[in-house]
Amino acid sequence: MKKLQEIAEEISRNTGVVTSAKDVEKILSASASTNHFWEIITLSQKPFPVVAEAVEILRKEGFVAVTEEKEIKFTEKGMEYLKEQNIFPKRTYTCPHCEGRGINLSLLSDLIKKFDEVTEDRPKAISDYDQGFVTTNTTIARIALMAERGDLEGKKLFVLGDDDLVSIAAGLSQMPKEIVVLEIDDRLVDYINRKAKELNLPIEAMKYDFRDKLPEKYIGYFDTFITDPPETVDALELTIGRGISTLKGEGCAGYFGVTLIEASLEKWNIFQQILTSKFKVAITDIIYDFSHYVNWDYLLTTVGKPYDFVQVEPKLNWYRSSMYRIETLKDSKGIENVYKPVEIYVDEEAIIYKGEKK
Structure with missing residues (x-):
């Protein structure tokens, strides 16, 4: 054997x-x-x-x-x-109420209900931009986490890419002073702006490809950023580097998710060295399996190599990511404000193989 x-x-x-x-x-x-x-x-x-x-x-x-x-x-x-081989079945002891996040969502039941009502007509996830949005509980848990860490109330929040509609949830919470969304999908830009106008939320969304230069007015402007980056090393570096460059300075925070499903520990190690050595930020939190994603409709039509056992509809929200929180230090710095072409979606560890889109 x-x-x-x-x-x-x-x-x-x-x-x-x-x-x-x-x-x-x-x-x-x-x-x-x-x-x-x-x-x-x-x-x-x-x-x-x-x-x-x-x-x-x-x-x-x-x-x-x-x-x-x-x-x-x-x-x-x-x-x-x-x-x-002395191998035993995997044991799980995750709290069924908080799903392992350590956040009491019962305190935010009104926000959960309101968010679901407001976003009932949200745009569907599409493969063009590698989309797949998170569950309502995940979105609201992100709001709670930022608020608990003192990074939301009265703050200026920057959202880089927002198919999760974190901006709307944050607006509904009435905590941030200002919310700016930069998003590549015209559908989402229009949707977020329309909802902000209808509900009188302090949100402005604009079309943006994170490979392009950031608008100059947003450099060093925000207190907090949040993003859900693609997971090639180059895309992780560029996305988070852009986010850091929008922060005011020392003591500001960034939030983002990284999976183990499309990013091995080898990649985590490379990326963590970029965070601490190149960007010179501190990693204050890594919350395992924090974000749970709604199963996207195009999954089975875009999975790579045709293993027959893969062609089965998921029975659970299987795609999950861990939540990182970073905090800026005196010498922290982001990516220089230049155009940087990178491979965004696909490497050897992606759900699909090179030459294909997820």
């Missing part, structure tokens, strides 16, 4: 993503807990290509079988392998 390290090396060769024996162990543990592919990703918290390729290798080795319903089940040989 193959050793875990041998499986890890095969995954690395086939995907181009550095994979360890421990990664394989976590995927096996997750697979022992559920037979649903998308939940295996959620439980293992490993990049999509790594999980998909691992399941394919396990099937070729006869450790798992895929049913007609696309369920992934261990064979007798596979159960023996788990026992031999």
